[in-house]
Amino acid sequence: MSxxxxxxxxxxxxxxxxxxxxxxxxxxxxxxxxxxxxxxxxGGSYSFEMAGETTTLRGAEIGGLVELESHRELMAAGxxxxxSAPSVRIxxxxxxxxxxxxxxxxRDGIWVAERVSANHxxxxxxxxxxxxxxxxxxxxxxxxxxxxxxAR
Amino acid sequence: MSxxxxxxxxxxxxxxxxxxxxxxxxxxxxxxxxxxxxxxxxGGSYSFEMAGETTTLRGAEIGGLVELESHRELMAAGxxxxxSAPSVRIxxxxxxxxxxxxxxxxRDGIWVAERVSANHxxxxxxxxxxxxxxxxxxxxxxxxxxxxxxAR
Amino acid sequence: MSxxxxxxxxxxxxxxxxxxxxxxxxxxxxxxxxxxxxxxxxGGSYSFEMAGETTTLRGAEIGGLVELESHRELMAAGxxxxxSAPSVRIxxxxxxxxxxxxxxxxRDGIWVAERVSANHxxxxxxxxxxxxxxxxxxxxxxxxxxxxxxAR
Numbered sequence: 001m002s003x004x005x006x007x008x009x010x011x012x013x014x015x016x017x018x019x020x021x022x023x024x025x026x027x028x029x030x031x032x033x034x035x036x037x038x039x040x041x042x043g044g045s046y047s048f049e050m051a052g053e054t055t056t057l058r059g060a061e062i063g064g065l066v067e068l069e070s071h072r073e074l075m076a077a078g079x080x081x082x083x084s085a086p087s088v089r090i091x092x093x094x095x096x097x098x099x100x101x102x103x104x105x106x107r108d109g110i111w112v113a114e115r116v117s118a119n120h121x122x123x124x125x126x127x128x129x130x131x132x133x134x135x136x137x138x139x140x141x142x143x144x145x146x147x148x149x150x151a152r
Numbered sequence: 153m154s155x156x157x158x159x160x161x162x163x164x165x166x167x168x169x170x171x172x173x174x175x176x177x178x179x180x181x182x183x184x185x186x187x188x189x190x191x192x193x194x195g196g197s198y199s200f201e202m203a204g205e206t207t208t209l210r211g212a213e214i215g216g217l218v219e220l221e222s223h224r225e226l227m228a229a230g231x232x233x234x235x236s237a238p239s240v241r242i243x244x245x246x247x248x249x250x251x252x253x254x255x256x257x258x259r260d261g262i263w264v265a266e267r268v269s270a271n272h273x274x275x276x277x278x279x280x281x282x283x284x285x286x287x288x289x290x291x292x293x294x295x296x297x298x299x300x301x302x303a304r
Numbered sequence: 305m306s307x308x309x310x311x312x313x314x315x316x317x318x319x320x321x322x323x324x325x326x327x328x329x330x331x332x333x334x335x336x337x338x339x340x341x342x343x344x345x346x347g348g349s350y351s352f353e354m355a356g357e358t359t360t361l362r363g364a365e366i367g368g369l370v371e372l373e374s375h376r377e378l379m380a381a382g383x384x385x386x387x388s389a390p391s392v393r394i395x396x397x398x399x400x401x402x403x404x405x406x407x408x409x410x411r412d413g414i415w416v417a418e419r420v421s422a423n424h425x426x427x428x429x430x431x432x433x434x435x436x437x438x439x440x441x442x443x444x445x446x447x448x449x450x451x452x453x454x455a456r
Contacts, residue, residue: 004156004308011163011315019166023239026250026302029270029292078293080252080268085237085389087326098330100384102408102415104254104268106293111254111265113415116384116408118333140333141410142382150330156308163315171318174391178402178454181422181444230445232404232420237389256406256420258445263406263417 013090016130017123021097025081028066037063041124041131048117048137078106086121089152093125094133098150101137116140120149165242168282169275173249177233180218189215193276193283200269200289230258238273241304245277246285250302253289268292272301317394320434321427325401329385332370341367345428345435352421352441382410390425393456397429398437402454405441420444424453 020039027035040046040062047056050070057065065071086099103115117137124133138146172191179187192198192214199208202222209217217223238251255267269289276285290298324343331339344350344366351360354374361369369375390403407419421441428437442450 004312007312007316008156008159008163011312011319012159014319015163015166018237019239022237022251025236025252026239026270026304029252030299030303032303075299076294078268078291078295078298080254080270080292082236082252082254082268084329084386085322085326087323087330099326100329100333100386102384102386104265104292106268106291111268111292113265113408113417116382116386116410116415118330118384140382140384140408140415142380146382147334147379151334151336160308160311160315164311167315167318170389171391174389174403177388177404178391178422178456181404182451182455184455227451228446230420230443230447230450232406232422232444234388234404234406234420256417256444258420258443263420263444265417 010090013095013125013130014088017088017090017095017097018085020123020130020132021083021086021099021121025083025101028071028081029075029079031066031071031075033063033066035063036066039132041126041133044131044133046132046135046137048135049139054138074103074105078111080104080111083119086119095121095123095130096152097121097123098152100140118146118149120152162242165247165277165282166240169240169242169247169249170237172275172282172284173235173238173251173273177235177253180223180233181227181231183218183223183227185215185218187215188218191284193278193285196283196285198284198287198289200287201291206290226255226257230263232256232263235271238271247275247282248304249273249275250304252292270298270301272304314394317399317429317434318392321392321394321399321401322389324427324434324436325387325390325403325425329387329405332375332385333379333383335370335375335379337367337370339367340370343436345430345437348435348437350436350439350441352439353443378407378409382415384408384415387423390423399427399434400456401425401427402456404444422450422453424456 082102084100086097088097104111122134234254236252238249240249256263272288274286386406388404390401392401408415426438
């Protein structure tokens with residue numbers, strides 16, 4: 001029996017992680033900072049490129065990204081934070097995932113891909129289920145460092 | 153035992169819903185109206201924006217969308233109805249899902265994102281498995297009403 | 305008991321296939337030819353359109369696609385091979401999947417969808433798990449043959 005339970009739990013872990021990551025885009029585009037914050041584990045971090053620099057938000061700062069001037073401008077224009085289904089590796093109470101994200105922005109009647117990024121996620125099992133420990137996002141502009149995020 | 157069976161069924165429900173939604177794009181782009189119709193439950197509905205107005209199709213009308221002049225033009229040009237993996241909440245015999253969709257259209261040698269939408273899905277368990285009860289789709293052009301679809 | 309085990313295995317099969325396909329884009333964009341090759345079963349094939357012709361790679365050639373001049377140019381410019389979550393049908397030891405893929409390329413500060421394709425995958429259960437037996441990819445430029453890939 002324990003074999004079945006273990007296999008079932010592995011599938012539940014995977015389903016939970018996929019749904020967690022699938023939740024990011026809808027939360028970002030509806031401006032739900034509290035919802036974004038709740039995706040992360042306590043003490044978690046989110047690093048991304050903005051204006052040529054790497055910004056790292058931690059803890060309660062992460063949900064605050066929806067208040068950034070740059071994010072507000074995207075929402076006002078009309079935007080989609082569109083993520084691809086990640087490839088996931090689970091190892092006990094931690095997991096890693098890699099995927100792509102595209103930010104599509106409404107400009108002059110069509111939508112333009114203004115950001116296309118590689119994402120590397122580290123996830124952790126908490127008492128409340130799986131949460132993001134770290135997300136690192138880098139623009140795919142030809143730099144090896146961004147490509148390396150997808151190489152795990 | 154019932155605990156395991158219940159957990160297994162929850163995973164099967166989720167897999168079925170994800171596959172149902174993943175089927176929409178390929179059916180739309182291959183012009184399979186009957187296949188699209190079969191995704192919906194009897195009496196289901198699909199609301200979307202077109203030419204500045206909200207159109208709601210019901211029942212057999214839904215599969216008929218592939219016969220619309222606008223849809224035929226997209227297929228002739230070359231198009232992809234590209235949906236993101238949804239975030240899904242299941243509650244007994246009903247479920248909700250939110251995701252993005254992009255319609256990419258072949259124009260002058262590249263593909264242009266001519267529609268980028270928020271989608272809110274309500275699903276229902278039928279005797280034949282999970283089906284769509286309602287899908288509401290709204291263009292992400294900065295309107296709060298479209299963003300609110302992603303807020304569930 | 306066997307009923308539960310069989311249902312569990314069906315879910316494991318599906319999870320494995322979805323993860324296999326989700327792995328393609330990150331491997332392609334990080335230039336990991338060996339990793340791409342490992343997605344395919346021995347003797348497998350990958351057919352795609354390039355410069356108006358259909359190219360079919362087999363076996364060890366498949367991982368070699370990252371060495372193609374066209375692929376190197378995409379990686380240098382900055383690119384994302386962005387795949388949609390597939391719809392999957394499993395029948396014993398074989399499966400089929402259909403989805404979309406988009407190649408987004410960094411050009412003049414934004415990303416352009418230079419390839420948008422229909423994909424039909426045949427998968428096979430091997431001693432090492434599920435692997436791709438065949439992937440056929442065709443550009444969605446209005447041709448019926450590309451649309452037909454999505455019709456299974």
